[in-house]
Amino acid sequence: MSSGRLIRDGERGVGQEITLNGPVVRMVERIVRAIRRWIVISFLAIAACLFLLPIDLVSAGSGFIEHHQVVDVRAQRSGRIVAVYADGGEVVEAGDSLFSLDSEMLLLEGSLADADLRDAGLSLDGVRLSIPQEISRQEFEVARAEAIAVAHRARLRSVLTDHNVVADVDSVLATYSEGQHVALDIAVADLRAALAAISAARASLVALRADSLRISRGLSAVDAARARRRLVESSLRRSLVVAPVDGVILSDGLRHAVGRVVAEGEAIAQIGESGKWSVTAFFKERDIAEIPLGARVRIDVLPNRGGANLRLDGHVRYVGFQPADRTTAQYRVAEAGVFRVEVDVDRVADSLDWLRNGLSVRANVVTESGRIGAIIARRVRRYVARPALSLDAADKAG
Secondary structure (H helix, E strand, O other): OOEEEEEOOOOOOOOOEEEEEHHHHHHHHHHHHHHHHHHHHHHHHHHHHHHHOEEEEEEEEEEEEEEOOEEEEEOOOOEEEEEEOOOOOOEEOOOOEEEEEOOHHHHHHHHHHHHHHHHHHHHHHHHHHHHHHHHHHHHHHHHHHHHHHHHHHHHHHHHHHHOOOOOOHHHHHHHOOOOOOHHHHHHHHHHHHHHHHHHHHHHHHHHHHHOOHHHHHHHHHHHHHHHHHHHHHHHHHHOEEEOOOOEEEOOOOHHHHOOOEEOOOOEEEEEEEOOOEEEEEEEEHHHHOOOOOOOEEEEEEOOOOOOOOEEEEEEEEEEOOOOOOOOOOOOOOOOOOEEEEEEEEOOOOOOOOOOOOOOEEEEEEEEEEEEHHHHHHHHHHHHHHOOOOOEOOOOOEO
């Protein structure tokens, strides 16, 4: 037909025909076919895009967030807390003062140690100054004793000459015995006494020159006083308890610790290290096999100050090998048939000072990533390669 007919009711009357030319019909048909082709191509393009679209498959679990590293603040010596400079929830830096222990007795011991150190130093200086003077004085005594001996020797020689005794002085000193003559007795006794005085003076001089005992004693006294002073200073430094790391104080009620007596090494407070957090989450047993170590985790913390989710990122550090016990979680009770997964949270901004231990989180572990088509293909291959279940003669799974 070279033309088409269209009957339109209500316009030209019932049954009245409208005749369309052939070119119009063909144009309409071409438009319809083009629309169909466009719809098919669009559908195929959308399907291809979806098939090639990268996605992440996740396993979801719930749990809580807490500081990854909790450090105990311990007393370095025994004592009574007399001052508290920070309380729970406050952010501190390493070296910030937290507590002070009583130090009255230490200050008194320090004063006594200072006095002992001064006395020991003065005594040592006195010994060092006096020994040269004593040596000089003793050298003079030796010289005087020698001069006296020379005089007595001359006198003995004169007495021997007066009494016509033919002998030298040394032989007389060696052989003479008292009672032979008064003058000789006196002269010999005086010379012997002078020679003994020389020997004594020389011995004292040698002892002084070799005497290091008093200096050693003085040095020992100074060292002991210094050691005592250092001990007191160390105890005074340990009287001030400071924060060992940057972080937030987790212990509450520290302001009420004034007056409390603590022992050396006793934990007074706890600090959660800044920026380092971990998540403990619990997953159903059907999901645990899909969670590998090191897998990426998207963590949602509820709620923050604005009431919206806080999104954090992390990586799986540990996957439990047996169902979690109900006492495992510190802040939540685990359900039966769930497994514990620990996650290291990536660096958290210090501005999130509202983040607290025990806040509830939802952990989404990325178990598989890739394009939709590749994921489907991998899953099909795994399904096909899965060993078939067979029954043995006893109708038991083999």
